[in-house]
Amino acid sequence: xxxxxxxxxxxxxxxxxxxxxxxxxxxxxxxxxxxxxxxxxxxxxxxxxxxxxxxxxxxxxxxxxxxxxxxxxxxxxxxxxxxxxxxxxxxxxxxxxxxxxxxxxxxxxxxxxxxxxxxxxxxxxxxxxxxxxxxxxxxxxxxxxxxxxxxxxxxxxxxxxxxxxxxxxxxxxxxxxxxxxxxxxxxxxxxxxxxxxxxxxxxxxxxxxxxxxxxxxxxxxxxxxxxxxxxxxxxxxxxxxxxxxxxxxxxxxxxxxxxxxxxxxxxxxxxxxxxxxxxxxxxxxxxxxxxxxxxxxxxxxxxxxxxxxxxxxxxxxxxxxxxxxxxxxxxxxxxxxxxxxxxxxxxxxxxxxxxxxxxxxxxxx
Amino acid sequence: xxxxxxxxxxxxxxxxxxxxxxxxxxxxxxxxxxxxxxxxxxxxxxxxxxxxxxxxxxxxxxxxxxxxxxxxxxxxxxxxxxxxxxxxxxxxxxxxxxxxxxxxxxxxxxxxxxxxxxxxxxxxxxxxxxxxxxxxxxxxxxxxxxxxxxxxxxxxxxxxxxxxxxxxxxxxxxxxxxxxxxxxxxxxxxxxxxxxxxxxxxxxxxxxxxxxxxxxxxxxxxxxxxxxxx
Numbered sequence: 001x002x003x004x005x006x007x008x009x010x011x012x013x014x015x016x017x018x019x020x021x022x023x024x025x026x027x028x029x030x031x032x033x034x035x036x037x038x039x040x041x042x043x044x045x046x047x048x049x050x051x052x053x054x055x056x057x058x059x060x061x062x063x064x065x066x067x068x069x070x071x072x073x074x075x076x077x078x079x080x081x082x083x084x085x086x087x088x089x090x091x092x093x094x095x096x097x098x099x100x101x102x103x104x105x106x107x108x109x110x111x112x113x114x115x116x117x118x119x120x121x122x123x124x125x126x127x128x129x130x131x132x133x134x135x136x137x138x139x140x141x142x143x144x145x146x147x148x149x150x151x152x153x154x155x156x157x158x159x160x161x162x163x164x165x166x167x168x169x170x171x172x173x174x175x176x177x178x179x180x181x182x183x184x185x186x187x188x189x190x191x192x193x194x195x196x197x198x199x200x201x202x203x204x205x206x207x208x209x210x211x212x213x214x215x216x217x218x219x220x221x222x223x224x225x226x227x228x229x230x231x232x233x234x235x236x237x238x239x240x241x242x243x244x245x246x247x248x249x250x251x252x253x254x255x256x257x258x259x260x261x262x263x264x265x266x267x268x269x270x271x272x273x274x275x276x277x278x279x280x281x282x283x284x285x286x287x288x289x290x291x292x293x294x295x296x297x298x299x300x301x302x303x304x305x306x307x308x309x310x311x312x313x314x315x316x317x318x319x320x321x322x323x324x325x326x327x328x329x330x331x332x333x334x335x336x337x338x339x340x341x342x343x344x345x346x347x348x349x350x351x352x353x354x355x356x357x358x359x360x361x362x363x364x365x
Numbered sequence: 366x367x368x369x370x371x372x373x374x375x376x377x378x379x380x381x382x383x384x385x386x387x388x389x390x391x392x393x394x395x396x397x398x399x400x401x402x403x404x405x406x407x408x409x410x411x412x413x414x415x416x417x418x419x420x421x422x423x424x425x426x427x428x429x430x431x432x433x434x435x436x437x438x439x440x441x442x443x444x445x446x447x448x449x450x451x452x453x454x455x456x457x458x459x460x461x462x463x464x465x466x467x468x469x470x471x472x473x474x475x476x477x478x479x480x481x482x483x484x485x486x487x488x489x490x491x492x493x494x495x496x497x498x499x500x501x502x503x504x505x506x507x508x509x510x511x512x513x514x515x516x517x518x519x520x521x522x523x524x525x526x527x528x529x530x531x532x533x534x535x536x537x538x539x540x541x542x543x544x545x546x547x548x549x550x551x552x553x554x555x556x557x558x559x560x561x562x563x564x565x566x567x568x569x570x571x572x573x574x575x576x577x578x579x580x581x582x583x584x585x586x587x588x589x590x591x592x593x594x595x
Contacts, residue, residue, distance in 0.1 A: 050497070053501050055497055055500055055501060076503070076505055079500060079501060079502075079503050080503035082501070082503075083501075083502075084497075084498065084501025084502065086494060086497070086498055086501075088492070088494065090492060090494055090495050090498040092495075092512065092515070092516055093515075093516055102502060102512075103502040103503055106502060106503045106504045106505070106508050107503055150502065151502075154502075154503070160501070
């Protein structure tokens, strides 16, 4: 067990409705960190969170806190050292103040101590003016702020968050995310958050773990997970849209030479000559040039292709290019309009060697 | 029309003259139905909560029985209780037949399924994740239950009103197990039946007006509690 771990989950298996929905080999939540577990819907994220909250007993495995098995001890005692925030605020039909105070009252904290603690957190979340308002009259953002304050006022050892921002509209979410990020950095409370939103993981996570089909595929810093996924399943989820089958033709000083179709490409990594690999690229790392416009002095990784499809996604445009294999690029809408890229246009695709990440072909999942 | 007017005037007269017999009948109605409702609450609130929140194999079956029980005909209840309390019946030695206690027993059997069923449905109408959220905030089992009751207080008060309404207005069971004995087991509904059968429509209307007023006042009180701050 990692001595820095606040909570250690080992060989956890959770069965719900007769189906095994979560199988975790090993997951530590380290003291003071914010661990964000990402995964698509149905990956087992909420199951993981409820298990960590002491609300869903695993069929097998162990969950240790301070060396003690949580599920064989007093669960009420354990839960009273955690704070839980779910996707919906689930406030009770009482005032904002009373909602925030509810967890403290459950713990038998006296009203003299409750008042300053509640008021402090109402202030921190910018909802002090709403203290006397009934929870039912709050907007979505105000309600979620109340729910977060209700959990943090408990001064929990472990804060558990289940997609707390996903039901909010984009501007409200952005503001609350920013405020919450600041509060988290000030309080250093150990946090486990599950979400399907990659931006939330990047913004809040000290570490990120990827959960797919009930199994933990990768855990590491956001940089590691987003730029160096361990398999194609993780790559697809973290937005690595281009995965090019290639063969290693040589290596020099940590730089691999790859043959992909008729192109020779370069990328950092370690592999043996002749090994079949997959070259992973994030769409934002790929640059497009109209045919003939690419400067000769630019990146050595250069391919020719034909635009297959352009799809506008707000301020960005996702462009799929056929280079003998599909390559996906993401450019701004203004660049797209300026360059006049249309379906069928011939383009040059370039990317820096350092943007690539190589996976062994066996990591195709 | 004259009969109705006469009845209303007589009702007012009886009310304001504090007629001893009418007062006794009214008081007994309130006591018997109030007690039956209170006992139904003691049974129905925990049982309804268990059926709504608990997880055990026969839960759905019991819930279907309770829901059927909500439509129990009072005369059938009267018959069953009579058989049990009849002198030669299994509980005959208790000598409860034709006593107010017998009426309370019958009315409790009528009201308890109503309170139980409506309590279960009130709690089931809450978001099921609320229980998890409360547990996640460190609430004990008792604190979770109390918080859920508070959240469902509007439909729970409706359950009490429905329970009280079902017994204050029933006549079949009270007549059968109470016997409508003057000064002993005569309640408003059985008195109304008696006066009507005697052709004393004015008195029957007067008693009906009192019964309606009583039901209204009790429900007014419960409604004002229910609708407070809404």
